[in-house]
Amino acid sequence: MTDLLTAASRGSRAIRPSGGGSGAFRLLTPAALYYAVFFAIPMLCLFVLSFWRAQGFDLIVDFSLDNYWKIAQSPVYHVLLLRTVVIGFITALIVVPLAFALSYVLHFVLARRGQIVLQLVLLSLFSGYLVRIYAWRTILGKQGLLNSTLMWLGVIDSPLEFLIYSNFATVITLTGLLLPLAVLPIYSSMANISRDHLEVARDLGSRRAHLVRTILVPMALPGIRTASAFAFLLAAGDFVTPSLVGGTQGIMIGNVIADQFRGIGSNWPLGGAIAFVTMALVLVVYFAAMRLIRWVTTW
Amino acid sequence: MVGRQRSSVLAAAYVVLVLLFLYLPVAVTVMFSFADSPRLSMPIEGLTLDWYRRAFSNPLMGVAVRNSVILAAVSAIAAGALGAGFAFGVIRMKSRRLRGVLLGASLLPAVIPLLVIGISLAVAFSAIGWLQGLRNAAFGHVLVCLPFVVLTMNARLETFDFSILEAARDLGASPFRAFLDITLPIIRPSILGAALLAAALSLDEFVVTWFNIGSQQTLPVLVWGLVRRGVDPSINAVASLLLFSLICLVGISNLSAWRRRR
Numbered sequence: 001m002t003d004l005l006t007a008a009s010r011g012s013r014a015i016r017p018s019g020g021g022s023g024a025f026r027l028l029t030p031a032a033l034y035y036a037v038f039f040a041i042p043m044l045c046l047f048v049l050s051f052w053r054a055q056g057f058d059l060i061v062d063f064s065l066d067n068y069w070k071i072a073q074s075p076v077y078h079v080l081l082l083r084t085v086v087i088g089f090i091t092a093l094i095v096v097p098l099a100f101a102l103s104y105v106l107h108f109v110l111a112r113r114g115q116i117v118l119q120l121v122l123l124s125l126f127s128g129y130l131v132r133i134y135a136w137r138t139i140l141g142k143q144g145l146l147n148s149t150l151m152w153l154g155v156i157d158s159p160l161e162f163l164i165y166s167n168f169a170t171v172i173t174l175t176g177l178l179l180p181l182a183v184l185p186i187y188s189s190m191a192n193i194s195r196d197h198l199e200v201a202r203d204l205g206s207r208r209a210h211l212v213r214t215i216l217v218p219m220a221l222p223g224i225r226t227a228s229a230f231a232f233l234l235a236a237g238d239f240v241t242p243s244l245v246g247g248t249q250g251i252m253i254g255n256v257i258a259d260q261f262r263g264i265g266s267n268w269p270l271g272g273a274i275a276f277v278t279m280a281l282v283l284v285v286y287f288a289a290m291r292l293i294r295w296v297t298t299w
Numbered sequence: 300m301v302g303r304q305r306s307s308v309l310a311a312a313y314v315v316l317v318l319l320f321l322y323l324p325v326a327v328t329v330m331f332s333f334a335d336s337p338r339l340s341m342p343i344e345g346l347t348l349d350w351y352r353r354a355f356s357n358p359l360m361g362v363a364v365r366n367s368v369i370l371a372a373v374s375a376i377a378a379g380a381l382g383a384g385f386a387f388g389v390i391r392m393k394s395r396r397l398r399g400v401l402l403g404a405s406l407l408p409a410v411i412p413l414l415v416i417g418i419s420l421a422v423a424f425s426a427i428g429w430l431q432g433l434r435n436a437a438f439g440h441v442l443v444c445l446p447f448v449v450l451t452m453n454a455r456l457e458t459f460d461f462s463i464l465e466a467a468r469d470l471g472a473s474p475f476r477a478f479l480d481i482t483l484p485i486i487r488p489s490i491l492g493a494a495l496l497a498a499a500l501s502l503d504e505f506v507v508t509w510f511n512i513g514s515q516q517t518l519p520v521l522v523w524g525l526v527r528r529g530v531d532p533s534i535n536a537v538a539s540l541l542l543f544s545l546i547c548l549v550g551i552s553n554l555s556a557w558r559r560r561r
Contacts, residue, residue, distance in 0.1 A: 039416070
């Protein structure tokens with residue numbers, strides 16, 4: 001699993017063949033074709049479809065902005081889009097600093113022993129996606145692990161209601177899902193910063209906060225950028241978490257998109273349009289946030 | 300020195316908290332899969348294997364296991380081969396810039412929400428008239444696994460010494476011979492490791508599967524179905540079995556990398 005890390009961090013050190021690279025293209029082609037056929041073309045299909053119309057069970061070929069217009073006009077979508085972006089943003093705002101702190105501790109404080117912990121953190125990526133979400137419902141439920149333990153201990157008299165079926169539950173669960181994924185790029189970009197580098201800065205009288213802002217964050221910026229993209233995009237695009245722990249008041253735009261494809265009265269073109277609007281919105285917020293980080297750290 | 304010691308205690312405490320947070324769901328799942336009371340709350344009064352019995356008496360379980368194994372095998376073989384080829388091709392590129400672009404592009408499906416990948420595949424398959432089912436899901440699984448295979452393979456190939464290949468060629472070996480006798484034995488553990496990772500990812504894949512598999516079952520789809528129907532402690536049993544298989548796959552995958560390093 002450390003391989004996932006070295007891949008993301010250092011440039012290749014392979015001893016390259018001196019001959020021509022025509023064989024390289026032949027090796028690349030099958031996977032490249034696969035990406036084209038099963039990734040690029042389907043995305044294009046979805047985009048084209050978003051301009052079509054659905055009438056009952058039939059899809060009508062069209063070029064209309066009806067679906068986009070519908071989203072622009074109806075307040076229901078605005079509320080859902082806003083909630084999605086806010087929840088995704090808050091999740092990223094929790095996940096990225098946690099991952100940053102963890103990477104810092106693993107690399108600079110624990111050093112060698114940090115490697116083992118890192119393995120454990122990454123291993124949790126493979127501890128079941130649905131399983132973890134469902135487990136959080138067991139933990140946070142009204143009669144769940146946390147409430148029943150607290151009541152058993154006599155800390156509270158009645159269950160804490162806000163723990164489950166709330167935006168709180170969604171953010172906690174998403175944080176658990178995305179934290180290891182965010183550690184991956186941040187740790188690997190931090191791995192390029194040596195301890196000596198920090199020592200020198202400290203000896204020269206740099207204070208800790210200053211150190212973080214002027215050295216650590218700028219040097220780990222590529223990793224922070226990737227981690228933020230992971231956390232924000234994937235949190236905003238998750239529909240399983242809100243549907244299992246978010247409650248009826250906590251559904252996100254992903255639930256609406258999913259319903260357009262696997263629900264009663266589905267509408268594929270509309271679902272496609274909502275998906276693209278959501279991604280565009282998330283990307284705009286993401287780039288604005290990255291601008292802000294850059295501005296703060298270089299200033 | 301005192302300050303440094305205190306900060307390392309704080310650091311260790313933080314690490315422990317994070318690990319607890321990450322592994323609490325796993326512990327809870329396994330714990331309640333053996334717990335006597337169906338209420339899923341504390342304190343646990345007794346232990347039982349009833350939930351496992353109940354899980355296996357579910358008629359959908361057999362089909363789900365079979366389909367999950369098929370998908371995992373297809374993903375391991377197809378994503379393993381495609382990803383290994385891609386990584387091998389990329390690492391032999393001379394232009395550093397081109398390598399970066401290709402690697403970055405190959406990771407794109409990992410940043411796009413699975414929901415969007417799932418629905419776009421559903422649209423594309425329906426456009427060519429393929430009915431939803433295991434086949435469509437398999438193509439989705441391979442796509443979802445590919446970025447991770449490429450990433451892992453790329454890392455493992457970084458230490459590959461291409462000059463021994465040239466030595467073989469100079470000594471008169473055909474490219475095919477050189478590949479078979481030199482390259483393959485060296486990179487086989489790496490490919491195996493990456494393929495097992497793909498199998499683990501496939502075994503756990505739910506979202507893309509859900510939009511493409513129609514009325515078929517896989518283990519995660521079965522879990523989803525049970526979860527939607529309400530609280531049923533046999534969910535924890537199915538989930539624990541899934542967890543166990545995932546740990547085995549990832550464990551063996553890591554082992555293959557570890558043995559190579561020695």
